[in-house]
Amino acid sequence: MTCRDFEHFLIPYVNGADIPEEARSHFAACERCRDLAAALRASGSTAAPSARQLAEIKSAILTDLKAVKPLVSAGVLIPALLSVVIMVITAGVLDLGTAGWRAMNLDQTIAVFTSLAAFSGLLTVLLSRQIVPGSRVLISARITVLLLLGMMGGIFATLFHPHPESTFVATGLVCLRIGLAGAIAAGAFCWLILRRGAILDQVATGALTGALAGLGGLAILEIFCPNPNVYHILVWHLGSTAASVIAGTLVGVVSGYLSGRLSRFRQPFSKT
């Protein structure tokens, strides 16, 4: 056993837990680990709340105590979030048509829509955990968003090719507007679901919601827009998703700042 292996047992050992024989042998032979263990035996804070404070907390909580319905399970939350995105995509497609879908070949259709479905599924799973404190984390929000943008960008860059385009900005702005409108609608409906939970990390939740909403907007664009120019797709279609992620993150930053500032006005307990 190495010092690194022993690290798993160090704090349990210092706290008085039984450790395997192999770990015990390493400890007996290793001066570095013994020194560290001796230092970690230092006592932590032993401060305790006063009886008066506990009584006040109990009194305040009991005054407002009533039965609450537990938050719905992930098995309900995930389909609900997916339904919202599918609803927004359907509304967008009914309004704008399916020229883009028809213009794609089979490889492009399979790759683009399978990736959109897979990332939407992943994002809804992450969001359903994000609103429940203490949930197990599968992958960080930052990595997910970077993976999403990188992989979708890679798929577009591989499967689509450059085409000459005389109105790059004018047609692009139309697509950007459509993508953002879809994202705003999907984001707003998703928020109505997510607000039922406890949003502790507003920035991560904002970024993930922005990404999911952005994928809704991107799906509308891929179904509607027949422009095969890879630069158009990368800049304006995927750009609308990136803009949605940035907007979601900014909403999270502002909301976190405001909730931090306003929390001091919500103290129901008197000062001890």
Next chain:
Amino acid sequence: MPPDVDASGSSSPDPSLPNLEQLMIAYQEGDAAAAKSLIDVLSSRLYSFFSSEMGSRSHADDMLQEAWLRIHRVRHTYRPGAPVLPWMYAIARRVRVDHYRRRRRIERREIASEALQDISVHTRQPEQEPLFQQLVAPLPEAQREVLTLLKVNGLSIEEVARATSTTAGAVKQKVHRAYNRLRAVLQARTLPQLDKRGEP
């Protein structure tokens, strides 16, 4: 009998704690006795979590009240069957972050307006801190938090990962880096003593 620890470093549940999951479910159902029991059992843990970082009793008092307010407000998000401690510490951690940011804003404003007379009340006083806090003081915030949750609050690696919204692998990495740094700090403290002993 001491609790066992498995190969991942996770110890078995603390037998001194009552069944927190049942108490949480009863609390969600509006049971006053369960709410009181939870407050009795968990407040001292929360208080030690808050006082371990902030040093000041008044800050820990404020944060304890704020934590229970938030726990009460989001008690519906506890899912029966899930571990209670990571759920509770995740909320407590957010309270601490918000409190820390608010305190820094206030301190900046006080400094800006040259109101430095009572700054000693707000700043940390290392000599009054428990030994463990003095030991981990040189560590970066994230490493200090993880070690405190493991050592002082008795959480397992998996529980710390859930409470801090990260993966167990990331927690292990932080712990490893913290130990490396602590070893370096301890070595640096030991060397001058050895040098002194070596003087003629």
